[in-house]
Amino acid sequence: MWAIGSRLLPASPLKTGTAGRRQTLLELAESYNLMGQLHRLRFDPGSPLIGQTVSHAQLRTRYGLTVVGIGQSERSTEVVSPALANTEFHHADALYVVGQDAAVAHLCATERLSRLLIQESQQRSLVQELGMVEVMLPPDSELIGQTLRQAAFRTHHGLSVLGIRRNRQPLPGNLIEEKLAFGDTLLIAGAWKQISLLQGEQKHFLVLNLPAELSDIAPAYRQAPFALAILLAMVALMAFGIVSNVAAVLLAALAMGLFRCLRMEDAYRSINWPSLVVIAGMLPLAKALEQTGGVTLISDGLVAGLGGFGPLVLLAGVFLLAALV
Numbered sequence: 451m452w453a454i455g456s457r458l459l460p461a462s463p464l465k466t467g468t469a470g471r472r473q474t475l476l477e478l479a480e481s482y483n484l485m486g487q488l489h490r491l492r493f494d495p496g497s498p499l500i501g502q503t504v505s506h507a508q509l510r511t512r513y514g515l516t517v518v519g520i521g522q523s524e525r526s527t528e529v530v531s532p533a534l535a536n537t538e539f540h541h542a543d544a545l546y547v548v549g550q551d552a553a554v555a556h557l558c559a560t561e562r563l564s565r566l567l568i569q570e571s572q573q574r575s576l577v578q579e580l581g582m583v584e585v586m587l588p589p590d591s592e593l594i595g596q597t598l599r600q601a602a603f604r605t606h607h608g609l610s611v612l613g614i615r616r617n618r619q620p621l622p623g624n625l626i627e628e629k630l631a632f633g634d635t636l637l638i639a640g641a642w643k644q645i646s647l648l649q650g651e652q653k654h655f656l657v658l659n660l661p662a663e664l665s666d667i668a669p670a671y672r673q674a675p676f677a678l679a680i681l682l683a684m685v686a687l688m689a690f691g692i693v694s695n696v697a698a699v700l701l702a703a704l705a706m707g708l709f710r711c712l713r714m715e716d717a718y719r720s721i722n723w724p725s726l727v728v729i730a731g732m733l734p735l736a737k738a739l740e741q742t743g744g745v746t747l748i749s750d751g752l753v754a755g756l757g758g759f760g761p762l763v764l765l766a767g768v769f770l771l772a773a774l775v
Contacts, residue, residue, distance in 0.1 A: 475577065491545040504535055509557065515549035582639045586633065614635070680702050
């Protein structure tokens with residue numbers, strides 16, 4: 451039991467410590483003085499930016515703002531995608547930009563945009579689709595001596611440079627004309643897939659810090675065969691009645707954890723504890739109603755009051771009662 455339990459319990463902070471710990475996205479942003487500089491905007495009617503592409507709009511050059519993502523509404527939810535050089539602005543899009551508050555105010559007044567709040571669901575979508583990484587320029591990098599405009603990160607890599615640190619100090623202002631130097635560290639943002647590809651670009655820069663969130667986004671490809679085998683075994687157990695369905699599901703969940711198809715830290719984080727508490731509280735309440743005759747009283751009352759109007763009305767009454775109670 452100890453051997454199994456030690457693999458299922460999340461790692462203790464006291465044992466792991468902070469050595470070798472990856473920085474989070476917030477910590478990376480803070481190290482470049484970018485905290486609070488992510489803004490969500492919408493296009494007002496008649497905005498001259500509608501129909502333009504990211505590269506043609508030149509918001510970095512004109513306003514010192516970096517477009518990192520485009521939000522598009524799909525079935526009452528917003529899906530965020532990375533802003534590429536050829537991405538075109540549409541009137542229903544939400545624009546995610548990084549920059550100073552004064553620059554955002556200037557952009558909104560000049561180009562007819564309005565600010566929007568960033569809701570929790572949109573934050574989750576952002577982290578799911580977009581990330582950041584810190585890279586350093588080696589001495590033989592071809593980017594040394596080039597400006598950010600000449601380097602054209604968005605065109606060549608599908609990524610955007612949010613900040614530059616030189617001698618461990620973040621450089622202020624609009625960096626579009628800043629010449630890159632040996633030892634500079636750059637904070638780059640974009641799609642997680644493009645960020646992962648940077649590790650193969652050692653000729654131009656070295657990847658220093660991949661954020662901690664990357665391990666939550668990237669799927670565990672090596673464990674895919676184990677996950678598939680566990681799924682097939684669970685279906686076989688249920689189909690042939692070897693064990694009960696509940697036991698088959700529990701065994702499959704246990705196997706997923708043992709074979710590291712799912713990290714137990716992620717499993718614990720995914721539990722909706724308020725819902726679990728509500729369910730646990732409802733069980734004794736339901737038992738008490740059953741033993742005291744409350745269930746019979748309620749059901750008889752519903753049938754007597756609504757049964758004569760047909761099954762649909764009776765079902766609607768049950769639904770309303772459950773929703774109100």
